[in-house]
Amino acid sequence: MRIVILGAGRVATHMAKALHKNGHKIDAVWSRTIESAQRLARVVDSFPVNDISVLPTDADAYIIAVKDSALQEVIAKATKGREGSLFLHTAGSMPLSVFDGYTENGGVFYPMQTFSMEREVDFRAIPLFIEGADARIRQLAESISEHVYELSSDDRKYLHLAAVFACNFANHCYTLAAEVLEKKGLPFDVMLPLVDETVRKVHELHPKEAQTGPAIRGDKNVMAAQAALLDSRMQAIYNLMSESIQEKA
């Protein structure tokens, strides 16, 4: 397909690279600043633009990977005179209905990953969640990812929520561990082999089956002694997580 990329941030960059690598032609890259557009355009053999109105009108698909807060405005400008093309946004938290009134060929193209500019990713391994009536959406998705799922805007809320637990809250558990260690002058690094192994295990087992520790063993002595070492908020977290582990066991 001939594709235009709107945005030059982390999602836009990794997605444009994946499309380019898989044989699609990136007609143009738009970004608010020409420098950002140029930086990405160079990498994907494309044409940099900082004015939406000069973008080609005949590309097959326009992929909009911009901040949630800018999405509506970019959709309004990009669809103008291009209503017949396919328009996809990449924002996990925004519904399909953001296209209402602008185009009937809207869709969602949401990769479930946290991207860094510096780190290359294997896009084929990233789950890609799509939504929209147009059959070309799935075709395009399958050309860059081996894990394509259709998901409604309503269900995508749950996907997002799950990601908060699996990423944000898991990471916060590391922060709390680091705080406990720092009291004794130990660096968080001493946890890394354990943290790595914990994650490796859930590649093979359901996390419920991989659970270890005093709560799942019902070791009340250890649990009481550990809770007593904590301040009141961390104690509340400790007790609530322990109860939840026991309830889900």
Added chain:
Amino acid sequence: MRIVILGAGRVATHMAKALHKNGHKIDAVWSRTIESAQRLARVVDSFPVNDISVLPTDADAYIIAVKDSALQEVIAKATKGREGSLFLHTAGSMPLSVFDGYTENGGVFYPMQTFSMEREVDFRAIPLFIEGADARIRQLAESISEHVYELSSDDRKYLHLAAVFACNFANHCYTLAAEVLEKKGLPFDVMLPLVDETVRKVHELHPKEAQTGPAIRGDKNVMAAQAALLDSRMQAIYNLMSESIQEKA
């Protein structure tokens, strides 16, 4: 050194292999069943025994890697007639004082890792926490690990507590994520690229700096909408974790 291993479980196995690999002579392996002792003895070119009283009396060190509940009994039997040798236990949750009354050459040798029988580990990368007055303990530790820390029994309690957050509670976050996904018919596998990347980040950044998500952004709309999707206990966890993320930011 000439070493006797007491135990043939996961810790005993990985530690015996690491010692053997690094030039120590494993004189004997004791286990309650001769089959277990044989299985490990074969791997580390040693002699299997299921009766503590027949173990050599002149080894340099006796490493006791048995269940917490069996430790006291094994120490009592193993030290008898061997009081002058070095005795080490590998139990993170047991104090140095378990040796009191049995030997004055006791020490702790605690590897911070969760072991599986099937998976080979790079023991040199595993943090090894030691305790005890004898200078040979550090020497032996440094012969198998590049990350040796001295830690008192009291401070080791905090290490354990940190491990509960970094491993047990982080894993429980995955369980909760899996539960949210299952409601929508999605497998936990769709989270794995995100989970992997979350862990890779804390190899480079302090977890506090790696934090992402609605709580750290102070995005109250998303937080309220997400909490509303949850049952009461998970809602309590969601709110408490979010508050804690904001407090530690």
